[in-house]
Amino acid sequence: MTSSSAARPPRSDAVRNRQLLLRAAAEAFAEQGTEVTIAEIAQRAGIAKGTVFRHFATKDDLVAAIMGEMLDNLVASGMRLAGAADSAAALLEFMTTGIELLARDRALCEVVGRPSLQHPAVRAGIDRLCEVVETLTDRARRAGAIRQDITGQDIVLLLGGVHQTAAPLADVQPQLWRRYLGLTFDGIRAQPAQPLPHPPPCRFEEAGIH
Amino acid sequence: MTSSSAARPPRSDAVRNRQLLLRAAAEAFAEQGTEVTIAEIAQRAGIAKGTVFRHFATKDDLVAAIMGEMLDNLVASGMRLAGAADSAAALLEFMTTGIELLARDRALCEVVGRPSLQHPAVRAGIDRLCEVVETLTDRARRAGAIRQDITGQDIVLLLGGVHQTAAPLADVQPQLWRRYLGLTFDGIRAQPAQPLPHPPPCRFEEAGIH
Amino acid sequence: MTSSSAARPPRSDAVRNRQLLLRAAAEAFAEQGTEVTIAEIAQRAGIAKGTVFRHFATKDDLVAAIMGEMLDNLVASGMRLAGAADSAAALLEFMTTGIELLARDRALCEVVGRPSLQHPAVRAGIDRLCEVVETLTDRARRAGAIRQDITGQDIVLLLGGVHQTAAPLADVQPQLWRRYLGLTFDGIRAQPAQPLPHPPPCRFEEAGIH
Amino acid sequence: MTSSSAARPPRSDAVRNRQLLLRAAAEAFAEQGTEVTIAEIAQRAGIAKGTVFRHFATKDDLVAAIMGEMLDNLVASGMRLAGAADSAAALLEFMTTGIELLARDRALCEVVGRPSLQHPAVRAGIDRLCEVVETLTDRARRAGAIRQDITGQDIVLLLGGVHQTAAPLADVQPQLWRRYLGLTFDGIRAQPAQPLPHPPPCRFEEAGIH
DNA sequence: CATGAATGAGGATTCATTCAT
DNA sequence: CATGAATGAATCCTCATTCAT
Numbered sequence: 001m002t003s004s005s006a007a008r009p010p011r012s013d014a015v016r017n018r019q020l021l022l023r024a025a026a027e028a029f030a031e032q033g034t035e036v037t038i039a040e041i042a043q044r045a046g047i048a049k050g051t052v053f054r055h056f057a058t059k060d061d062l063v064a065a066i067m068g069e070m071l072d073n074l075v076a077s078g079m080r081l082a083g084a085a086d087s088a089a090a091l092l093e094f095m096t097t098g099i100e101l102l103a104r105d106r107a108l109c110e111v112v113g114r115p116s117l118q119h120p121a122v123r124a125g126i127d128r129l130c131e132v133v134e135t136l137t138d139r140a141r142r143a144g145a146i147r148q149d150i151t152g153q154d155i156v157l158l159l160g161g162v163h164q165t166a167a168p169l170a171d172v173q174p175q176l177w178r179r180y181l182g183l184t185f186d187g188i189r190a191q192p193a194q195p196l197p198h199p200p201p202c203r204f205e206e207a208g209i210h
Numbered sequence: 211m212t213s214s215s216a217a218r219p220p221r222s223d224a225v226r227n228r229q230l231l232l233r234a235a236a237e238a239f240a241e242q243g244t245e246v247t248i249a250e251i252a253q254r255a256g257i258a259k260g261t262v263f264r265h266f267a268t269k270d271d272l273v274a275a276i277m278g279e280m281l282d283n284l285v286a287s288g289m290r291l292a293g294a295a296d297s298a299a300a301l302l303e304f305m306t307t308g309i310e311l312l313a314r315d316r317a318l319c320e321v322v323g324r325p326s327l328q329h330p331a332v333r334a335g336i337d338r339l340c341e342v343v344e345t346l347t348d349r350a351r352r353a354g355a356i357r358q359d360i361t362g363q364d365i366v367l368l369l370g371g372v373h374q375t376a377a378p379l380a381d382v383q384p385q386l387w388r389r390y391l392g393l394t395f396d397g398i399r400a401q402p403a404q405p406l407p408h409p410p411p412c413r414f415e416e417a418g419i420h
Numbered sequence: 421m422t423s424s425s426a427a428r429p430p431r432s433d434a435v436r437n438r439q440l441l442l443r444a445a446a447e448a449f450a451e452q453g454t455e456v457t458i459a460e461i462a463q464r465a466g467i468a469k470g471t472v473f474r475h476f477a478t479k480d481d482l483v484a485a486i487m488g489e490m491l492d493n494l495v496a497s498g499m500r501l502a503g504a505a506d507s508a509a510a511l512l513e514f515m516t517t518g519i520e521l522l523a524r525d526r527a528l529c530e531v532v533g534r535p536s537l538q539h540p541a542v543r544a545g546i547d548r549l550c551e552v553v554e555t556l557t558d559r560a561r562r563a564g565a566i567r568q569d570i571t572g573q574d575i576v577l578l579l580g581g582v583h584q585t586a587a588p589l590a591d592v593q594p595q596l597w598r599r600y601l602g603l604t605f606d607g608i609r610a611q612p613a614q615p616l617p618h619p620p621p622c623r624f625e626e627a628g629i630h
Numbered sequence: 631m632t633s634s635s636a637a638r639p640p641r642s643d644a645v646r647n648r649q650l651l652l653r654a655a656a657e658a659f660a661e662q663g664t665e666v667t668i669a670e671i672a673q674r675a676g677i678a679k680g681t682v683f684r685h686f687a688t689k690d691d692l693v694a695a696i697m698g699e700m701l702d703n704l705v706a707s708g709m710r711l712a713g714a715a716d717s718a719a720a721l722l723e724f725m726t727t728g729i730e731l732l733a734r735d736r737a738l739c740e741v742v743g744r745p746s747l748q749h750p751a752v753r754a755g756i757d758r759l760c761e762v763v764e765t766l767t768d769r770a771r772r773a774g775a776i777r778q779d780i781t782g783q784d785i786v787l788l789l790g791g792v793h794q795t796a797a798p799l800a801d802v803q804p805q806l807w808r809r810y811l812g813l814t815f816d817g818i819r820a821q822p823a824q825p826l827p828h829p830p831p832c833r834f835e836e837a838g839i840h
Numbered sequence: 841c842a843t844g845a846a847t848g849a850g851g852a853t854t855c856a857t858t859c860a861t
Numbered sequence: 862c863a864t865g866a867a868t869g870a871a872t873c874c875t876c877a878t879t880c881a882t
Contacts, residue, residue: 165371179408187397198389585791599828607817618809627802
């Protein structure tokens with residue numbers, strides 16, 4: 001590893017282009033889902049299509065990078081909430097944050113709705129998401145604030161489910177998901193009326209999703 | 211009302227091909243969603259592409275025919291349940307039937323998840339679905355068997371939502387949706403812990419979906 | 421040739437269907453040109469597509485039959501005029517009749533505009549047309565009523581040309597062709613201002629069109 | 631007006647391909663009319679089908695570009711002639727140029743024969759054509775060199791008409807149109823034997839063609 | 841590194857013609 | 862004979878990805 005072969009720092013215009021690309025792609029994916037074309041993303045970013053492929057070898061890689069970062073942000077806010085005093089409130093706040101994200105981003109919905117088909121980087125993000133949700137859920141469960149039979153994986157899945165419930169009317173009632181989050185969280189908090197008809201979900205990892 | 215000018219019965223080979231087509235298309239849509247190509251459907255049916263277009267002028271018409279029939283079947287089972295003695299049990303059974311259908315059919319999920327974009331025939335089916343669900347829900351509500359603030363439109367939306375909750379693990383735990391249906395139905399049945407944080411959804415019709 | 425193998429007279433329904441077909445096809449070709457589909461013709465005739473092909477083996481044969489008959493009618497009216505006292509007036513009247521026909525029939529325009537590509541039956545019709553026009557023209561020329569350097573083939577070609585001049589405005593001014601027929605016939609009748617810059621057209625037959 | 635942000639000049643290979651495409655398309659349209667397939671044009675140009683669509687978004691746009699340029703060239707030559715001393719000779723020369731063009735290009739014939747159906751760019755070209763022809767015709771009329779009742783629109787229409795007269799024999803006598811141009815121009819120049827049987831054509835614009 | 845031109849594998853749809861009923 | 866179902870070649874157009882400049 002001589003100094004001449006040392007990785008040179010990226011050129012400043014390359015850094016800037018990457019920023020432009022990431023921002024444009026995030027916007028485009030949020031609005032139109034992963035079906036948006038590379039051409040449109042490049043145009044929004046004000047760069048050429050070829051430049052997109054210089055930064056990300058395939059479209060999937062680009063999707064994964066954007067989605068991965070969103071998931072990481074979500075994980076970070078979960079970690080902040082992991083120290084909160086009121087563990088049930090923390091869990092509710094986390095779910096709120098997560099569903100808000102889904103409600104704003106069509107691509108994220110696709111990605112969390114079919115984890116088995118995803119790029120490794122996305123799956124890693126989902127893994128980290130699962131971990132932090134597990135932590136939040138465990139705390140609430142141990143505190144007796146939620147049903148004992150609810151797992152972290154339940155909560156992860158419910159993010160997508162609650163969002164999807166309201167999604168068909170999202171254009172008309174963009175906050176409708178709060179209704180179903182309220183209903184669902186009532187169910188989670190309540191003492192069980194009766195045992196759930198199916199055992200808890202297995203973790204994505206056990207599911208062979210990796 | 212017979213008549214000498216009556217249209218002759220459809221030819222047996224045409225009937226058979228139509229059956230093959232409908233069956234192949236239903237299967238293909240169920241497995242792969244509406245993105246499956248006409249070429250694949252034709253191949254599965256063992257007929258030529260042109261024959262598909264003889265029976266259905268456009269791909270959308272084919273999708274609509276298949277989805278419309280599924281919705282009609284669902285509506286029919288809803289109507290049967292509308293006379294049941296136990297209105298809450300009837301509603302639960304209806305939801306079970308609906309989600310089972312969604313769990314088996316990717317195209318149906320697309321269709322009920324984005325009603326605003328659909329073919330008229332599908333929208334009509336969704337309308338009928340909404341009506342029968344309204345009936346079932348009203349009965350349960352009047353009987354005091356479910357929360358007073360739950361509407362038929364809530365239930366329609368929850369079909370898609372509960373299904374989606376379990377969908378990411380559908381390959382591994384195909385019955386997992388029963389868990390979330392149980393949890394949700396507990397919430398619907400329970401006396402409200404607290405008022406829901408958002409008013410009821412508007413009907414699709416009011417949403418300008420028509 | 422036993423009596424049992426003698427050609428049986430066509431069934432009456434077949435005769436009737438043929439009439440319906442010819443009428444419908446004539447209309448459709450007139451309105452839309454030869455690009456009209458067999459499906460539309462069959463529908464207009466109230467018969468099945470297969471029946472079209474029973475009467476005419478190919479679409480071209482059908483076109484040829486219809487066009488041939490139109491040409492024959494035109495030839496017949498030319499023959500009637502061949503005995504008229506005023507040979508120039510007869511020629512003008514014939515041209516009027518011919519262009520009226522073209523103005524009403526898009527397919528006929530296609531057919532006389534590209535005789536080299538046509539079906540034998542059409543070419544035969546065009547041949548007969550040429551003959552009768554030759555007769556009419558010869559009479560007028562011998563009578564000194566038109567320029568001596570005008571041939572029958574000129575007149576045949578001018579039918580299409582005069583019609584085409586007005587065709588772009590046919591929807592708005594359906595009689596406009598009369599203007600150009602007047603202008604052209606003035607030129608044909610006039611004593612030549614100067615010799616024509618190109619020798620007469622060869623006959624279609626010499627042109628290798630057969 | 632140079633600038634550091636000026637768009638860089640088009641790449642040489644792109645320019646070359648565009649030339650190849652335009653040349654191939656012009657040839658193909660000339661020979662076979664607008665019905666020639668994109669596949670054939672691409673093959674003639676030695677490029678891929680996709681490249682055609684990169685340069686022209688739709689087949690119609692390609693047609694319009696080629697036809698537009700032809701019309702523009704014709705307009706330019708009309709403008710050059712608008713200053714000539716002998717206005718009748720100028721008009722004749724212009725008609726000669728125009729019909730020569732038509733004789734060589736089947737697509738151009740389609741385009742001027744059905745102006746109402748055309749792409750905006752083509753209609754604009756036809757508009758400009760009409761204007762320059764109007765100018766040439768007005769000059770000749772005012773000079774008393776042609777009949778007083780002939781308008782520019784007549785001349786535009788006659789281009790197509792004279793060409794069509796000779797078109798059926800174009801393969802055998804490619805110069806035959808000169809004969810009919812001579813005949814027609816004699817008629818235009820002559821003092822009217824008698825008034826024309828129909829008023830002048832309306833302009834395309836008045837015809838609702840725009 | 842950036843550019844944007846070129847590629848080519850599909851995908852939906854049309855229609856003359858054939859042929860089983 | 863009539864029917865109309867089936868065929869499949871042909872057509873326009875899209876888009877992720879590669880690569881010459």
